[in-house]
Amino acid sequence: MMSSIKIFSLLSVLSLLFSCASATKQQGSADITIFSFNDFHGNLQAEQPVPYMAPVHDAHGHAGAPTAAGGYAYFASMLKQRRAAVGPSILVGAGDLMGASPIASAMLRDEPVIAALNQLGLSVTALGNHEFDAGGAALQAKLAGVCPANGCAFPGFSGAKYDYIAANVINKSDGQTWVKPYVIRQVGEFKVAFIGALTSDTPNLVAGDGVKDLQFEEEANTINRYVPEIQRQGVAAIVLLIHEGASYQGAANDASYACEGLQGPIIAISKKLDKAISLVVSGHTHQGYTCKIDGRLLVQARSYGAYLTETTLTIDRSSQQVIKAVASNHLIEQSKLSADPEAQQLLTQVASLTAMVRxxxxxxxxxxxxxxxxxxxxxxxxxxxxxxxxxxxxxxxxxxxxxxxxxxxxxxxxxxxxxxxxxxxxxxxxxxxxxxxxxxxxxxxxxxxxxxxxxxxxxxxxxxxxxxxxxxxxxxxxxxxxxxxxxxxxxxxxxxxxxxxxxxxxxxxxxxxxxxxxxxxxxxxxxxxxxxxxxxxxxxxxxxxxxxxxxxxxxxxxxxxx
Incomplete structure (x- = not known):
């Protein structure tokens, strides 16, 4: 029989080896995945009014024939596939996920859109100008699940389980932000901060009195103001979700990240941002691109659920800093995907409720x-x-x-x-x-x-x-x-x-x-x-x-x- 001294010595050696292995692991790096999309505009039904025909480019950037893309059930299917293929991940948005919606969504006050986003597991999104189409008060009531006196339009609707954020939307009455300026989420072993913003041109884009009590501040300086506060909370990465973008005629994926010909307000905004921000998820312009501005990754997933952006951030465990960022836009090509059954069930319900008028x-x-x-x-x-x-x-x-x-x-x-x-x-x-x-x-x-x-x-x-x-x-x-x-x-x-x-x-x-x-x-x-x-x-x-x-x-x- 082995003596108690020998057993103790063996356990000590094993413990030391385990500690060394753990220390080595902690000194390495790890990847997290940020899935993102923008400008969905409540396009739940892939065929309403006709399939969205997404531009397609080959590996050399040459334009080919457009293809039917998007639709909630196909988007959900692609998201499930990609989630299963990567490690820790999170789904985020860059605004206009509802508003200016097709009739099936709009007739039901975009309530099924919020239900669909809950179903997708959306964690946080920036505000967009079209979220204000019915006014700020109506938006906040809808997100909270508060129904009109005659009840909610979509059976079982209970509001949003995700956060809307915007650092540059200010209440004129008290000078406070109208929604949270940022949130911090745990993604795998890392804390990641998401700051929100939307175009300061919003008052020119929203009808009537929808935003009369709100002030939309200049984007970059307002965003930067929150960086020191966020850094004191020990985050490993800061991501900007912003409803502003650029125009671009090239391919949705640029292997060089050069994006020649990219033009628009987001370029000047990106150049002014604090260097601690590692990724800019943009929207508003309905373009697809993966670019780098002064070395910082800038992405957009076109519109109507036609693309899903997958960004991989490699984070050094020791320094808690992003050391690499790469991105790819996945085309939601209907002919190559099967509709997700759970999502399709929601769509069938929406179609049934709206069929007579639609x-x-x-x-x-x-x-x-x-x-x-x-x-x-x-x-x-x-x-x-x-x-x-x-x-x-x-x-x-x-x-x-x-x-x-x-x-x-x-x-x-x-x-x-x-x-x-x-x-x-x-x-x-x-x-x-x-x-x-x-x-x-x-x-x-x-x-x-x-x-x-x-x-x-x-x-x-x-x-x-x-x-x-x-x-x-x-x-x-x-x-x-x-x-x-x-x-x-x-x-x-x-x-x-x-x-x-x-x-x-x-x-x-x-x-x-x-x-x-x-x-x-x-x-x-x-x-x-x-x-x-x-x-x-x-x-x-x-x-x-x-x-x-x-x-x-x-x-x-x-x-x-x-």
Whole structure:
């Protein structure tokens, strides 16, 4: 029998070896995974109104044919696959996860969207401007699961199990942040901080009084203000979730992280950020990219659940610092995934609750109506048709000279069927085009004010990519590419007659524009305002009456001069 002394000695040796192995392990590094997405906009149903066609690039960055992508059930399936393939992970968002939603979500007040995000295990997301579509008070009530007097729209709804964060949204009344500025989460063996922010341009992007009691501070300095406080809490990594982004024409994954041609506000913001922030998860611009700005990783997952971003942070255990960051955007390609059964069950319930209204027939469409402009053109077929619909509606209830429609208010195309066959368009389809519930407003503006409005299309943005106002039939002008805004407009006419800068005209726009939305502040000067009715009502009436006889299909109202 082994003596007690020998047993004690053996145990001591084993204990020493175990301690040495543990010390070696602790001196190494470990990976954690940050899954992220943005601008989901309540697109639960993959087919509403048609599948989102995501741009696809090959390994060399060359563009190929778009593919049907996104949809909650397919997104959930990909997320489960990737979670099973990695170690410790967390799912986060960069804003606009709801709002400007298709009819199936919007009819149920986006309650099923929150339920779906709970089901996904979302931990935290930044606020986006579209979260404020119904106003701040309505948002907070919804997140808390507080139902209206007539009850919740989605059975069993109980609010959000995840956090919304934003460091730069401040209550004007007391100077305090409107929601938490940041949260700290345990991811595996490490504490990770997530700071939230959204574009300071939000007051120009939200209709009516939705944010009148809130102040949106400059992003970078406000974010940096919280870094020392966070660092004192012993975190190993700091991640920024921000609803602001960049435009980009390249592939969703860039192996070099160079992202040549990337442009937008997030670049300047990133360059000002504290070096302690290791990762910037961006949104707002509906682009897909994996880039590095001054060595810091910047990602975005396009929109509508078409991509899932997977970022791996390698953290040194000894220093508790991020020593490496890599990212990849996974395409949620419907043809290569199976719908997740649990997610599909939620979708079936949503479809059943909304079917009667959603499937109401409107018209039969023989030509596609799209938001995009033809090469070398300014206006679009869908933008023109909406402006025509608003003018016709205004004339049916009073008087109007012309109508204008903002490009940002058009959220979906009206496509044809398979192989270009005519499509049966229902109420759900047109709702997806104009989901905001705006009213139509007529107002009086003189010719000089109208010229100033048109010039505002090129203010605060790129000369090559202006903030477009589509105009109704009979209104036309030409614009000179490369000129300054004040010298851009030429030959502005209404029904063939030059615009008279002294004359008063009756203009019809949606309520968002009437309040100066999208930076078109001249609309606030309009007088003799009159509420005419709902924009979607005007669109439905026009589409039902006109059928295939749509004057807006010819996109030559605004012509470019080189």
């Amino acid at each position: 499937t109401r027939p409107v018209t039969r469409l023989s030509a596609a109506l799209t938001r995009a402009s033809e090469p070398g053109q300014f206006d679009s077929s869908l933008g023109n048709v909406i402006a025509d619909a608003q003018l016709k509606f205004a004339k049916s209830v009073g008087n109007a000279d012309f109508a204008m429609m903002n490009a940002g208010g058009i959220r979906s195309d009206l496509a044809l069927g398979k192989q270009g066959q005519p499509a049966e368009i229902n109420y759900g389809d047109i709702y997806a085009v104009q989901p905001f519930g705006n009213t139509l407003i007529s107002m009086r503006l003189n010719g000089e004010q109208i010229l100033a409005l048109l010039q505002q299309q090129w203010q605060g943005g790129s000369k090559a990519a202006p903030k477009k106002l589509f105009v109704s039939d009979g209104f036309s002008y030409r614009w000179k590419f490369g000129a300054e805004p004040a010298n851009m407009l030429q030959d502005v006419r209404l029904h063939g007659q030059p615009l008279d800068i002294q004359k008063q005209y009756t203009v019809v726009v949606n309520s968002f524009l009437a309040d100066g939305g999208d930076g078109f502040t001249v609309f606030r000067q309009g007088t003799e305002r009159r509420v005419l009715g709902r924009d979607l009502e005007a669109f439905e009436h026009y589409m039902h009456a006109q059928g295939a006889d749509l004057t807006g299909l010819k996109t030559d109202r605004v012509q470019r001069l080189d």
